[in-house]
Amino acid sequence: MNKVLMQGNKVIGEAAILAGCRFYAGYPITPQNEIPEYMSERLRQVEGGVFIQSESEIAAIHMVVGASAAGARAMTSSSSPGISLKQEGISSLAACQLPAVIVNMMRGGPGLGNISPAQGDYFQATRGGGHGDYRVIVLGPATAQELADLTMDAFDLADAYRTPVMILADGMMGQMMEPVVFKEPKPRVYPERHMMRGAGTGKHKIIRGLILDPLEMEEHNWTLERKYRVIAQQETRHELYRAEDAELILVAYGTGARIAKGAIKRLREMGIKAGLFRPITLWPFPTAELRELAKRNKDFMVFELSTGQVVEDVRLALQGYARIGFHGRPGGVVPTPAELANVIIRQYDPKQGIAEHQ
Amino acid sequence: MKKVFCRPKSMTDTVFHYCAGCGHSITHRLIAEVIDEMDIRGITIGVPPAGCAVLAYKYFNVDMIEAQHGRGPATATGIKRMLPDRVVFSYQGDGDLAAIGIAESFHAANRGENITVVFINNAVYGMTGGQMAPTSMLGQKTTTSPAGRASLLDGHPIQISEVFTLLPGTAYIERCTVNSPAAILKTKKAIRKAFEYQLDCRGFSLVEILSPCPTNWKMTPIESNRWIDEVMSKKFPLGVLKDLPAGEAKKGGKTP
Numbered sequence: 001m002n003k004v005l006m007q008g009n010k011v012i013g014e015a016a017i018l019a020g021c022r023f024y025a026g027y028p029i030t031p032q033n034e035i036p037e038y039m040s041e042r043l044r045q046v047e048g049g050v051f052i053q054s055e056s057e058i059a060a061i062h063m064v065v066g067a068s069a070a071g072a073r074a075m076t077s078s079s080s081p082g083i084s085l086k087q088e089g090i091s092s093l094a095a096c097q098l099p100a101v102i103v104n105m106m107r108g109g110p111g112l113g114n115i116s117p118a119q120g121d122y123f124q125a126t127r128g129g130g131h132g133d134y135r136v137i138v139l140g141p142a143t144a145q146e147l148a149d150l151t152m153d154a155f156d157l158a159d160a161y162r163t164p165v166m167i168l169a170d171g172m173m174g175q176m177m178e179p180v181v182f183k184e185p186k187p188r189v190y191p192e193r194h195m196m197r198g199a200g201t202g203k204h205k206i207i208r209g210l211i212l213d214p215l216e217m218e219e220h221n222w223t224l225e226r227k228y229r230v231i232a233q234q235e236t237r238h239e240l241y242r243a244e245d246a247e248l249i250l251v252a253y254g255t256g257a258r259i260a261k262g263a264i265k266r267l268r269e270m271g272i273k274a275g276l277f278r279p280i281t282l283w284p285f286p287t288a289e290l291r292e293l294a295k296r297n298k299d300f301m302v303f304e305l306s307t308g309q310v311v312e313d314v315r316l317a318l319q320g321y322a323r324i325g326f327h328g329r330p331g332g333v334v335p336t337p338a339e340l341a342n343v344i345i346r347q348y349d350p351k352q353g354i355a356e357h358q
Numbered sequence: 359m360k361k362v363f364c365r366p367k368s369m370t371d372t373v374f375h376y377c378a379g380c381g382h383s384i385t386h387r388l389i390a391e392v393i394d395e396m397d398i399r400g401i402t403i404g405v406p407p408a409g410c411a412v413l414a415y416k417y418f419n420v421d422m423i424e425a426q427h428g429r430g431p432a433t434a435t436g437i438k439r440m441l442p443d444r445v446v447f448s449y450q451g452d453g454d455l456a457a458i459g460i461a462e463s464f465h466a467a468n469r470g471e472n473i474t475v476v477f478i479n480n481a482v483y484g485m486t487g488g489q490m491a492p493t494s495m496l497g498q499k500t501t502t503s504p505a506g507r508a509s510l511l512d513g514h515p516i517q518i519s520e521v522f523t524l525l526p527g528t529a530y531i532e533r534c535t536v537n538s539p540a541a542i543l544k545t546k547k548a549i550r551k552a553f554e555y556q557l558d559c560r561g562f563s564l565v566e567i568l569s570p571c572p573t574n575w576k577m578t579p580i581e582s583n584r585w586i587d588e589v590m591s592k593k594f595p596l597g598v599l600k601d602l603p604a605g606e607a608k609k610g611g612k613t614p
């Protein structure tokens with residue numbers, strides 16, 4: 001396919017269509033309005049496509065539940081406050097083992113917050129988000145190209161593990177235009193036995209999250225947990241950037257990682273050997289891969305657009321084997337690479353290492 | 359010997375958990391009988407609610423997907439839009455439809471989703487132990503309105519069916535009850551008509567059923583049936599509230 005220049009939100013829409021998404025329900029919220037707008041147009045053009053502008057975020061996610069149960073590749077999208085509203089349905093998707101893709105174009109929070117790019121929903125996304133024992137696969141794209149690739153992958157992962165998958169990006173990723181090449185989507189592999197389409201002449205099917213018997217509910221929880229362990233073993237993804245000879249490893253994802261790359265370039269010009277570890281799957285977090293780095297690197301610097309969320313996963317991964325510094329800008333502030341480089345210069349002495357974040 | 363009475367094929371061989379005198383079990387059976395008689399078991403998908411009927415998936419021998427509290431019409435919308443030739447019904451109580459899920463119900467009706475909602479109105483929250491419902495009568499004592507429902511504090515009983523008649527997307531709305539053999543037969547006819555309208559693609563159909571709850575009303579089953587006639591149906595009058603002729607049906611809920 002040819003290279004096209006496209007806005008991030010529309011990239012997600014097109015990638016979803018190409019991946020075979022035929023159901024979208026959503027409620028407008030900035031900074032992701034181009035997704036429902038794009039889907040409303042594209043789903044009119046493809047056979048069997050259904051677009052619904054729902055009355056609420058809650059309705060949207062439960063429409064996705066129904067469409068997914070009926071066997072469709074289904075998606076909804078929103079931004080932070082709207083994603084909070086969707087949590088009931090996401091928990092339900094996880095409980096019922098239904099595939100779906102949920103896009104969160106994060107904005108500043110808590111509360112209504114603002115409409116600027118932020119990364120304050122990391123906890124909510126990677127810890128399940130709603131009630132009960134479950135996880136959601138969370139993908140953190142950093143370029144428009146990755147928005148395209150990971151959106152397609154999200155549908156495949158959702159089907160493969162029959163579980164909701166979240167694309168966790170932010171307002172900057174959604175609004176920015178970049179060149180993209182859409183890859184060839186893989187053919188869908190999703191057995192009909194998982195779909196609810198009427199019993200025909202056979203046995204009736206039940207899809208439910210309600211399991212009143214505690215022992216049965218416990219077994220269901222362990223079934224889900226075993227699935228999550230397989231996902232954690234097989235699906236972690238990360239990127240290393242200029243890390244081979246690095247003495248200081250920055251850890252950042254999404255928009256934060258783009259800023260970090262700019263900072264690394266500046267730091268290297270000043271003689272500081274910095275590199276980047278970028279988690280692409282935020283859950284499962286690439287814990288083992290990061291820990292491996294700690295065998296030779298003793299200084300890590302976490303940067304994120306929040307007061308400190310991914311830093312907790314970094315601490316858990318490094319288990320005290322390395323020093324961890326931190327810089328965060330919450331609330332919708334997007335710092336420049338120069339700012340981050342300056343902060344690192346103040347906190348990092350190549351002889352003494354990084355000033356540890358308490 | 360000729361068999362004159364048996365369990366509908368669309369019911370499983372499971373003992374109901376419902377209390378003696380409860381209207382749910384009667385309504386379940388009526389729906390199953392209609393599904394059998396219309397021969398639509400294989401293409402029917404039911405959406406049970408949270409509430410007393412939360413275990414309905416165990417009783418119906420048709421495909422069933424449990425909705426979160428109040429979200430039945432949204433889930434049913436998702437199913438029906440992907441599978442327009444299936445019969446999709448949402449089964450909801452008064453809390454599920456008229457309180458926590460009023461937005462989902464109202465908007466599904468307004469879009470004219472071609473689904474059927476069976477609405478059990480028993481003026482009380484049954485499963486959680488008898489709290490006030492949005493359809494509780496003024497003066498009705500419940501565990502959360504111990505002095506009786508007072509309009510200034512608790513609002514008025516919501517006449518869902520009347521309100522929904524105003525929405526152009528609704529095709530058929532009838533309020534029935536199951537407190538006597540005649541009423542039960544009438545309710546069955548209403549359910550059948552609602553399903554037929556759905557097959558005819560006429561839009562949203564709603565059958566409201568005034569349903570006895572002796573346990574939480576603190577009455578005997580006979581007193582409960584009498585209370586429906588003497589008190590409840592005064593606020594919630596029985597009858598067909600809307601019946602759109604085929605030509606006028608909006609046929610909503612479709613993607614062009």
